[in-house]
Amino acid sequence: MTMDITLDRPGPARPVGVAENQGASYLCASGQVAARTLKKNVRTPALIVAGTAQGVLFLLIFRYVFGGAVAHLGNLSYVDFLVPGFVVTGVLFQGMGAASGVADDLEGGLFDRLRSLPIRLLSIITGRVGADSALVAWGVIVMTAVGFAVGFRVGGSTPDALAALGLTILYGFAFVWMFIFMGLAAGSPQAAQGLSFLVFPLSFVSSAYVPVSTMPGWMQGFATNQPMTQMVNTVRLLTGGPAVEQLLGHPVSYYLVPSLLWTVGLVAVFAPLAVWKLKRS
Amino acid sequence: MHALIEADGLSKQFGKVEALTELSLTLPAGQPVAILGPNGAGKTTFIRMVATLIQPDRGTLMVSGHDVVRDPMAVRRMIGLAGQSAAVEEMMTGRENLVMVARLYGQGRAEAVASSERILEQMHLVDAADRRVKTYSGGMRRRLDLGASLVGSPRLLLLDEPTTGLDPGSRNEVWDGIRDMSRSGTDILLTTQYLDEADHLAAYIVIIDEGRVVAQGTPDELKSRVGADMVELHTVDVPTMQRAAEVLGALGMTAPSTDAATRRCSLAAPGGSRLLPVVVRALDDAAVPVEDITLRRPTLDEVFLALTGRNTDTDPTSPEEDAA
């Protein structure tokens, strides 16, 4: 049964001059959402400390447990081989938190309020991405510092090494888009955490910890072409100098171009997907 | 002049559940409206649709002449939403939450700080303003959430069960706040499971059940829709109440209803005041003692029962469990 009853009783008149809310600009809205996410993270120090401590612990284990078995690869010491791989794949472990974080936001109702405000949906996502990328950058810098502490040394030029650091953070930013989409698609923080296990094959079945040539043939196809290997080798070449060039047998551009294509591709694919998902959640 | 809300054939399905079924509704601006319905009636689904958070599968929904699907931004410019669960950031202070929402509405820094201050006062949160929301009680959180929906001075305020989980004192404060907003010209659409809340706050009530409108009108209209006045009597114990019910039943009119907890027995009285002496005489003849006997208009509970054939199952003391 449906009814259409319109009351013709006049209500109190609206006060004149009640303007509509124009809404924050795209940049301002992103900034507000990013600031909120950063505050939330910084004020939950346990989260950051635990994440960072875990990274440091794994780096020490790889450096001193595996480092004993694999002393050198060609003219390259294992620590110089390992640290670029470790720091680059570390962006996955740092970025993973974005997936459960955004799923948490969705569940908590805060996103309902944000979505009801006169701001663009994309600004909610870019705000989150900005804050999560800052956390990834923090992780990259800490891991790099620890890397130096356990014996890693730059074999090439300093500008190249700085470029490597920047590229690693940029890669982290690109992957955060993927994690944000995964978090929105998962629906719950637990499910998001489950999806994040994808990072294990991505980080371990790569050139990050051991040379791809030591893996079984069927695995090499994936390991050689997947995005982590491309960026790990780029960073290795930029920081390792001649010893790495000898080991890999390719110039930087061979790995840098696919890395940049992956960066653009990840953002181009996951940004619209994330907006689409947020619209429908 | 557009109607505040114009819904036509709205349907929404979640998996197998039909949350809204061909819901049509026209609400004029200028008076507070309550959507009343039991758990799962579709209240939240409807509010979320008005707030542009979900889109209908079928049908159209216009808010002040703006289509929620085709022009959601126009709708968002005029609304403030306080959803069923408090949408605030726990790790920020109350003030930070309000300033953030004010900035997102498009206010400048100074303006946002000023309007947050005003809301903190209005919601009695000044003392807790600089504490993290994590340390707030449920009622304080709810008040902050309501405040956040007001900080942009929206033309239309959407409140999904605004007093669920509040103690009676806070509930009265929220009621006062809603009435103030309404008087100052803000349109209000709220949902509630509490009949007394709808009765107190709304000038117009829409009763929905299983995704459909089952009745709408002013509280008085709805009460008279059920028709008859009620004769209600109060007895000293339950056996006496049952005997009284038998006597009333034997009058051959409608079936009387009883409530053992309050030892009350009531009977729809189509004859109004003329029935009262008949009832008194019959009870007297049967020698059933009663504590008191009154003639009254039906409550909204009875309206609901009459319209849906079901009780409302509302218990104001237990907080909402399934926040959908």
Ligand SMILES: Nc1ncnc2c1ncn2[C@@H]1O[C@H](COP(=O)(O)OP(=O)(O)OP(=O)(O)O)[C@@H](O)[C@H]1O
């Ligand atoms: N996202 C969802 N996924 C699946 N089912 C849903 C979803 N949202 C609502 N429903 C279902 O749709 C129906 C209507 O839900 P809705 O939340 O609108 O009811 P309500 O009137 O707000 O109830 P309550 O008083 O409990 O808040 C319910 O049966 C509910 O289970």
Ligand SMILES: [Mg+2]
């Ligand atoms: Mg609800």
